[in-house]
Amino acid sequence: MASTPTEHPSTTSSFPSRQKPIPYSTADGRRTLLSSILPPLIFGTATFNTQYNSDPFTLDTTGLVTSALTHGIRAFDTSPYYGPSEQLLGDALATPFVRETFPRDSYMILTKVGRVAGDEFNYSREWVRQSIARSLARLHTNYLDLVYCHDVEFVTPAEVLEAVTELRRIRDEEGTIRYIGISGYPVDVLGDMAEMILRETGEPLNAVQSYAHFTLQNQTLASPRGIHRLRNAGVDVVPHGSPLAMGLLRRAGVPQGGMGDWHPASRALRAAVRTASAFCDQHGEKIEVIAIRFALENWISAGAPCGSNGDPASGLPWQHASNHDVGGGAKLGVSVIGVSRPDELEKAMLVWRSILDGLEGGEQTAVQAGRWSRAWEWSRNRRKAVAMLAEGVQEILGGWFDFEWPSPGEDFVGRRKSGGGKGDVGELEQEGEAEAAWLTPAASPKAAPVEYQGEVADDKGLPLR
Template sequence: MASTPTEHPSTTSPFPTRQKPIPYTEHNGHRTQLSSILPPLIFGTATFNHQYNSDPFALDTTGLVTSALTHGIRAFDTSPYYGPSEQLLGDALATPFVRETFPRDSYCILTKVGRVSAQEFDYSASWVRRSIARSLERLHTNYLDLVYCHDVEFVSPTEVLEAIRELRRIRDEEGKIRYVGISGYPIEVLGDMAEMILRETGEPLDAVQSYANFTLQNQTLAGPQGIQRLYNAGVSVVPNASPLGMGLLRRQGVPVGAMGDFHPAPSTLRSAVRHASDFCDQHSEKLEVIAIRYALEEWISLGSSCGSKGDPASGIPWKQESNDDVGGTKLGVSVIGVSKSEELEKTMLVWRSILDGLEGGEQTALQAGRWYRAWEWSRNRRKAVQILAEGVQEILGPWFDFAWESPDSGFVNQRKKDGEVVEEADAPWLTPAASPEAKPCDAAEFSVEKELPLR
């Protein structure tokens, strides 16, 4: 039996009303700072893809998105590279209930450009335009809140600069984009790119998204070459994505979808993680519970210098909460990904408890209809998680702060360039959208380079 007590949301849920817009303004080229409005908890939809699930069309993606919204989540991260993710997210946001209750200006949509497939990257201005137009269509929207250049380590600085300039042109001349950023894995590359873009354009990036670099296993994002360097380069927000290391930090091991085992972690690291999971079992805890709570809770403070004052998700159905309700300071931004409603519910309970432990948490818990000692319980829970986290890190030993190679040393971009005809990148998805007979796919039919991870 788990040692963590069951937490129940408030029993009173007001009738759903039309949600308020996020307070964005733009005048004479001056925009609201992203760090003042981006929600600190973002729903990542990389799980709406075949690398994480045998058949994403069999997932209740509409139910997941609707539940996330009702629990206070107001930002969704996706990418054209995530297979049908953009279309599934767009369809979920286009249901009559969501359109009526959650107007488009009450939540943020974050997507990406540049990564076409596992072996293809196209950062040209022409492809950026084409990709943005396609994303707008799939997501059923006339603007995108934030667009990242996806996995910048796979292309040259010159290519990244071309894409950034084109994204900013679309932002300034067409109004289809509000904020521009980059994403990737190697910490040093993210720092190099952020500094280069500031130096070459005179304008800092709005956001730099890192993944799997602040977890139980790897915490380099919190170091001087991580968030401090990005802060010095003027970056407004640094979201920490994949707090479970793309599923590495789970009792059952890395996720295996229709495309097989894509995870880049070596077998020796996976073995160390299994030993860490056994250690957590011995203390009546699950590795993934400790991992998710640790990453979310610690990044709230460690990532605050490049965090946001956007309204947090309350974690309670139909309970709106402002940043002032949880202390009024910037909170480090995290991206979570789930595939099932029970995963979302558990994650939101953890998030609610984390918020209870922030400054002014005693009163916040009472206002949220929570137990009057919820703040005390949250603070004690944090101490217990920190102790187990230190034990996990001792077991990982030399694998703590290890980062796998990205890209692989033999990587070659297979995208056609220099005037050659570029084929349309939209290959048929493994299961037709809205198929009444969705079935798992045979992984043997598909060939994907396992060392090229998905975010």
């Protein structure tokens, strides 16, 4: 079988210099628009969790975060619900090299509140305050750039309104939060919530994050039900996460970490994806390569109505880039992508920068970054090839295209997390009112390799989400 075509080198190395602040300001009650500073590529750290890895503490998270910064990534997405993710990310950002080379104001931290465990939620004012204080401590920072209410489809509109109201109070009175949004899976619920918040408060959300809704399998977020409805509700930025649909669109199948097989996709949907993967194999490609490139490349334009003018990480060594350099000054749709290993990060950045090479101005930027003189032409041709295979995948998926699995599922019974009212983070941890315990290095199970059949064992270097 023919090998998958490789992307061209993403950048040239250079000695690092202290990075400049992201241009944020607030005056007369008005703050810089999130869409003017949020980078269009965000490093997601849901993979720093037992859902995707048996033992997150065995990952080189410090190396991954440092490498992401040196590649030009300037935003990190996390959540207390992602097990030790906040802790691991915070420790990585607190290393001497990062603190000296990448001051806190040169990158953005996005986290969440409200989801405690798989079936536990707490959107109360008391819990929101405690969760924010704990996130600040874990992430070793005195402010959070963006805070989402996590998975809003599992709670009532009244609970979401209570949480958003408290987050805005913290923003205005304490200054430890800059922007506020909501996140979740069902696009219709996100639209309902965004409209409700605008109607009830007179102030729109800064961001609404959806996931697995702009992929080879589901593109609902680009429909009138999705980004256009959210834009009409005044939402400034709509980031899209998980271009691989939480690992569904992988040749090796859905990832299984310490939590086993948790993915909500049915057997029939997984079987359709396997058939689509075999189709890609027949044309010398891996389905995840096609899926990643298709989603990132097309969301740049499809997500532009609620996109960003932030640093696109185009590969100019140690320089702040601009979408005036690549993209002609237009907003670029914002994507979140998660990785677990250095080779996954490198591959993701190669794909991302090849996509940027095909945009207006990309030809000159690629040359300045030390890439190929014909990178623009190669990128345009690659886009055509990916688009053709994407059409073939969607034909194979048939009725599974644009299918949404229920969230919450029919058998879901939610629980409200008890506690609240204590302002001390230490008390919160000691009394067990934190998220469900995660594996610590001492308690972690012995690592066991997962065996796949055939050539899949060699299928490495690609993001999990």
